[in-house]
Amino acid sequence: xxxxxxxxxxxxxxxxxxxxxxxxxxxxxxxxxxxxxxxxxxxxxxxxxxxxxxxxxxxxxxxxxxxxxxxxxxxxxxxxxxxxxxxxxxxxxxxxxxxxxxxxxxxxxxxxxxxxxxxxxxxxxxxxxxxxxxxxxxxxxxxxxxxxxxxxxxxxxxxxxxxxxxxxxxxxxxxxxxxxxxxxxxxxxxxxxxxxxxxxxxxxxxxxxxxxxxxxxxxxxxxxxxxxxxx
Amino acid sequence: xxxxxxxxxxxxxxxxxxxxxxxxxxxxxxxxxxxxxxxxxxxxxxxxxxxxxxxxxxxxxxxxxxxxxxxxxxxxxxxxxxxxxxxxxxxx
Numbered sequence: 001x002x003x004x005x006x007x008x009x010x011x012x013x014x015x016x017x018x019x020x021x022x023x024x025x026x027x028x029x030x031x032x033x034x035x036x037x038x039x040x041x042x043x044x045x046x047x048x049x050x051x052x053x054x055x056x057x058x059x060x061x062x063x064x065x066x067x068x069x070x071x072x073x074x075x076x077x078x079x080x081x082x083x084x085x086x087x088x089x090x091x092x093x094x095x096x097x098x099x100x101x102x103x104x105x106x107x108x109x110x111x112x113x114x115x116x117x118x119x120x121x122x123x124x125x126x127x128x129x130x131x132x133x134x135x136x137x138x139x140x141x142x143x144x145x146x147x148x149x150x151x152x153x154x155x156x157x158x159x160x161x162x163x164x165x166x167x168x169x170x171x172x173x174x175x176x177x178x179x180x181x182x183x184x185x186x187x188x189x190x191x192x193x194x195x196x197x198x199x200x201x202x203x204x205x206x207x208x209x210x211x212x213x214x215x216x217x218x219x220x221x222x223x224x225x226x227x228x229x230x231x
Numbered sequence: 232x233x234x235x236x237x238x239x240x241x242x243x244x245x246x247x248x249x250x251x252x253x254x255x256x257x258x259x260x261x262x263x264x265x266x267x268x269x270x271x272x273x274x275x276x277x278x279x280x281x282x283x284x285x286x287x288x289x290x291x292x293x294x295x296x297x298x299x300x301x302x303x304x305x306x307x308x309x310x311x312x313x314x315x316x317x318x319x320x321x322x323x
Contacts, residue, residue, distance in 0.1 A: 038311075038319035045310060047299040063306055067313045074314070124251070125283045132285045139289075145297050148290070167294050173261075192255035199283070199290040 022086040029077045041070055044087050048094045054152060054164050055098035056105075065101060069094040091169050099179065102161070123196050127203030134206060144205065151201035155194055162187055163194035247273075247280055258288045 028036035048069055053062035072093055080089060131139065138144070155163060165176045166187070177187045250273055256262040257270055274281040302310075311320045 034316065035319065037314070038316045041310065041314065041316060045307065046302040049302050049306060050300050063309065066306070067310055070310070070314055124248075125279070128279050128282050130282045130286065132282075132289045139293065145293070148293055148297070152294075167291060188255060189252075192252070195255060195258075195287055195291060196251075198294070199287045202290050202293070203286055 023082065026077070026080060026082060026086065030080075037074065040073075040086065040090075044090050045070075047087070048090060051091060051164065051168060052094055052098050054149075054168065055095065055161055056101050057153065057157075057160075061101055061105075065094055065097045068097055072097075088170070095165055095169055095171075095179065099161070102157070123193050125196065125200060127200050127207065129203045129207035129210070131203060131206035131210075134210070138206070138209070144202070144209075147205045148198065148202060151198045154201075155197060159190050159194040159197070162190040163198075166191050167195070247277065250274075250277075250280055251283075254284060254287055257284065258291055 025036055025039060029040065045066060049062055049066045052065040052069075053059060056062055056065065069090060073090055080086075152160065152163065152168075161180065162176060162182075165171045165179060166173065171179065173184055173187050173191070176182075176191075177184045180187070182190075250270055253262055253266060253270055257267060262270070270284075274284060308317075308320060311317045
């Protein structure tokens, strides 16, 4: 297998670490224990693959990013200091690689400075179905989650990348701004637009599924239908 | 949308569009206290804005709590092979 001693180190990897629950695993990884490497891969590969897929929108590229993420992690494990979760460290590597991929693929069109702050009315809420009061069994279905993540995939790239880093990977607004070379206000605006778009899609989904379930009855939890209502 | 502001507060409340620009910060708990109060005052009289805020928060919560999807089996296999960890492939 790839040995950590063989390689250069990705700079970002030295910045982060892990609490005690990862401690033993890290020790085994640093000792070159292959079973430990497999444990790390098992624990994080699914999330990393889907993070990459959400960012780049291409399965083959996401798979390359997945493989390169672990190869880079193996190379840099000796410098991993344990101040953040192992998973956080891996997701940061993966998102950096996904950003590099996007910039390489679209050096001109993937301008993170591209205007995405235009609020010409397209973002104004039109759906006012109050799905907050739906029971958990309706909110947390596989189909609802699939709809949510399909909506993420449908976001314009400039919004999707911000949303993935901020809300899926958990970076702070400042970290997201630094990763994307954007201003903090630009990140906030894009995040808001992304969230509003997802909210709109989920509202329509839950309104429709509730109507279907109740076969034309009054919408539980909904305000009076206002099809033309806008903020 | 209908203007449901309380008459006494109408002149102080931000309008719905202004409120929209502050939603993310509010949901993230990053909005300063005075603006929070202003926004909450507005929501108290504006049902649609209250719904937008609550459902936006719920949307973000659903994203944060979604379990990690499984890795497709063929992707997992190729990953293990590329990392030379294939002896551990049968563990799942």
